[in-house]
Amino acid sequence: MFLKKSLSLLKYLLLTLFKSVLFTSLISFVIYCLLYICPDSDSFIGEEKLKEYDFSIDYSAHDLSEVNQKNIITDLPFVAGEYAQWLLNAITLDFGVRSDDQEKISLFIFDDLIVTLKFVGLAIIVALFISILFLFASRVSMLSRWIVQPFLTLSFFHVVLIYMLLEHIGLNMNFIVIFSLAVGSGVLYDYYTLLSDEHHSILEKDYSLFALNAGYNPYIFASKELQLQLISITASRIPIVFGGMILVEVFSGGGKYAGIGFRIWESLRDYPDYGVIFSATFVSILLFTTIFLIAERQRMNLINLRD
Amino acid sequence: MLRFLLHSDSLFGKVLTIISTIVVVFFVIVVITDNPFSSYTTIDEVEEEKPVSIDQLQFDSDRSHKDYYDKENDQNIYILSEESEPIINPRNPKELKVIETEKLAVQEYYYLSIDKILDYRGDHPIKPLKFTSQGDLLILGTTSSGYDLLSKITASVSKTFVLMFYTMASFLFFGIISGVLIGYYRERFVRSIRILEFTIKTLESTPLLLWMLLSVIIIQRVLLDMGKSPEFQLSLIFVFLGFFSSPSLSKIITNKFEMLKSQDFVVALKLLGVNDRRIIISHILRHFCFSSILFQASYICAQVLFFDFTLQVLEFGYPGTLGSELNYFNIDKNNYQFPLNTLISILFFFTTFLFYSARFFESKAKS
Numbered sequence: 001m002f003l004k005k006s007l008s009l010l011k012y013l014l015l016t017l018f019k020s021v022l023f024t025s026l027i028s029f030v031i032y033c034l035l036y037i038c039p040d041s042d043s044f045i046g047e048e049k050l051k052e053y054d055f056s057i058d059y060s061a062h063d064l065s066e067v068n069q070k071n072i073i074t075d076l077p078f079v080a081g082e083y084a085q086w087l088l089n090a091i092t093l094d095f096g097v098r099s100d101d102q103e104k105i106s107l108f109i110f111d112d113l114i115v116t117l118k119f120v121g122l123a124i125i126v127a128l129f130i131s132i133l134f135l136f137a138s139r140v141s142m143l144s145r146w147i148v149q150p151f152l153t154l155s156f157f158h159v160v161l162i163y164m165l166l167e168h169i170g171l172n173m174n175f176i177v178i179f180s181l182a183v184g185s186g187v188l189y190d191y192y193t194l195l196s197d198e199h200h201s202i203l204e205k206d207y208s209l210f211a212l213n214a215g216y217n218p219y220i221f222a223s224k225e226l227q228l229q230l231i232s233i234t235a236s237r238i239p240i241v242f243g244g245m246i247l248v249e250v251f252s253g254g255g256k257y258a259g260i261g262f263r264i265w266e267s268l269r270d271y272p273d274y275g276v277i278f279s280a281t282f283v284s285i286l287l288f289t290t291i292f293l294i295a296e297r298q299r300m301n302l303i304n305l306r307d
Numbered sequence: 308m309l310r311f312l313l314h315s316d317s318l319f320g321k322v323l324t325i326i327s328t329i330v331v332v333f334f335v336i337v338v339i340t341d342n343p344f345s346s347y348t349t350i351d352e353v354e355e356e357k358p359v360s361i362d363q364l365q366f367d368s369d370r371s372h373k374d375y376y377d378k379e380n381d382q383n384i385y386i387l388s389e390e391s392e393p394i395i396n397p398r399n400p401k402e403l404k405v406i407e408t409e410k411l412a413v414q415e416y417y418y419l420s421i422d423k424i425l426d427y428r429g430d431h432p433i434k435p436l437k438f439t440s441q442g443d444l445l446i447l448g449t450t451s452s453g454y455d456l457l458s459k460i461t462a463s464v465s466k467t468f469v470l471m472f473y474t475m476a477s478f479l480f481f482g483i484i485s486g487v488l489i490g491y492y493r494e495r496f497v498r499s500i501r502i503l504e505f506t507i508k509t510l511e512s513t514p515l516l517l518w519m520l521l522s523v524i525i526i527q528r529v530l531l532d533m534g535k536s537p538e539f540q541l542s543l544i545f546v547f548l549g550f551f552s553s554p555s556l557s558k559i560i561t562n563k564f565e566m567l568k569s570q571d572f573v574v575a576l577k578l579l580g581v582n583d584r585r586i587i588i589s590h591i592l593r594h595f596c597f598s599s600i601l602f603q604a605s606y607i608c609a610q611v612l613f614f615d616f617t618l619q620v621l622e623f624g625y626p627g628t629l630g631s632e633l634n635y636f637n638i639d640k641n642n643y644q645f646p647l648n649t650l651i652s653i654l655f656f657f658t659t660f661l662f663y664s665a666r667f668f669e670s671k672a673k674s
């Protein structure tokens with residue numbers, strides 16, 4: 001029984017990973033094409049193409065753009081070939097090297113990802129904790145009116161503004177970062193509202209009411225549906241928290257908060273390092289697509305469970 | 308209106324809704340009437356302005372980058388711009404817009420307040436609610452560099468409103484179209500709808516900020532190369548913001564259509580010979596989706612404020628918007644403490660108004 005369950009879980013995980021790789025490959029190909037048309041992306045894509053130009057011709061007599069003219073339609077086979085090569089290398093975790101110091105991208109990109117995931121994970125846990133606390137607090141109308149509702153009005157933007165006003169007080173930076181992420185971008189409001197709505201609808205179902213009236217704990221009866229819903233809602237919030245994390249990473253100037261978002265941002269500035277940008281984007285999209293597909297699957301499971 | 312003002316459950320919420328509505332209505336009026344409290348000289352009225360060819364100028368690294376030397380006429384000329392950068396004529400990149408008057412060199416391109424600066428040079432910052440010698444009321448006073456703060460904020464609010472319009476237009480267009488197609492025409496165009504659904508899933512699965520970061524860099528690089536103006540680039544970035552945010556609206560509309568399309572009234576309308584376009588627009592969208600659309604539109608407006616500020620923090624921002632003013636005041640906060648606090652308060656009330664509007668429409672949509 002245990003072996004059967006483990007095998008089906010493994011099969012599900014492998015299938016999800018395969019789907020997300022396919023999904024990511026398609027999305028990142030579009031991004032690859034768009035990066036190709038950027039005028040200064042030759043060092044990453046198109047260096048070989050540039051060699052095809054005959055520089056012995058005096059281009060100064062013509063328009064300078066004749067040399068750098070990139071046409072994505074005519075160059076599509078070339079770009080697809082380059083992308084396929086990059087993708088094959090990426091499967092073996094070879095993302096190429098950073099242009100300024102020739103350091104391997106794979107050496108730092110996963111460390112960055114761990115930093116980001118750590119804070120995103122902590123923020124989700126804090127948001128979950130606050131949401132559950134509010135769920136119980138909202139049963140008391142006074143607490144609901146004076147604490148829960150005003151607190152839910154806060155957005156990330158408000159937190160940043162309040163932070164700018166209260167900066168001199170000297171609060172713990174880790175606390176501010178995690179709190180901002182948990183509360184920010186409307187995450188807490190959405191999270192709380194979705195959890196609260198689902199919690200009420202599940203506990204008002206016939207089987208929960210029957211369990212309650214028969215003297216059983218309704219949470220035990222509804223645990224599977226509650227768990228599936230919790231996973232589905234939590235997974236759907238992660239991309240939003242990630243967006244907030246990019247801002248926090250940049251706002252705090254990197255340092256110990258420098259994650260994958262900061263890496264992308266740093267590589268975009270002044271002289272963009274398209275290799276790092278694309279690799280970091282690819283890894284992020286792969287991660288979020290996997291999470292998205294898991295959330296979708298949980299949603300489908302829920303629909304099946306309800307049917 | 309009264310229902311909106313009093314919709315919040317808590318007293319705190321009601322008070323906040325009323326104050327934020329007053330602030331927003333005040334700024335909308337000021338923007339529409341172009342600040343009726345003071346009169347301004349616009350750049351077109353400055354007589355000394357004239358275009359100078361770039362070949363005429365001598366660029367000297369020792370000089371301040373605010374001024375340049377006109378070789379032909381043997382005189383210093385001063386560039387009138389926001390960031391002390393030359394204003395390049397979009398039709399002719401080799402032509403610059405310059406001002407000969409030294410006193411104007413420190414002023415901005417937008418909403419020149421020449422008289423006020425000359426009148427009060429040395430007296431700045433002036434406290435709020437003071438009258439000028441011309442009888443104009445300086446509601447928020449002036450900044451330490453002599454600008455009427457209300458005019459400065461009004462100019463940026465007006466630019467931000469335009470960006471909100473672009474974002475909302477693209478958000479509503481893509482969101483409604485894709486929502487209607489998936490929700491109403493799923494059975495008719497199976498393959499095309501699958502592709503559309505896949506595209507929406509693709510947009511949804513990746514964080515919005517990641518999409519926007521990539522869009523910003525691609526737009527900036529490609530359009531700069533094509534010689535497009537910063538205003539055009541900024542507008543396009545916000546059109547993209549609307550596009551990348553549209554899956555949320557699309558999902559809501561799809562769900563509504565899927566729920567309603569098999570209802571008796573829709574079947575009856577079809578049997579009566581009412582065409583699809585009328586059923587979609589006049590019946591379903593108008594009566595069942597309107598509150599949801601307004602709810603999402605309020606959120607997207609708040610998103611514009613948030614994203615504008617985000618662009619500034621990420622150093623990809625453009626001048627003239629609310630976010631850029633906030634960033635500018637924040638960088639030099641020792642000199643701009645009052646303007647900074649004022650702008651933060653205004654932005655707080657703006658976002659609060661939008662969030663409360665969103666919740667009001669959300670509760671209406673649910674009911």
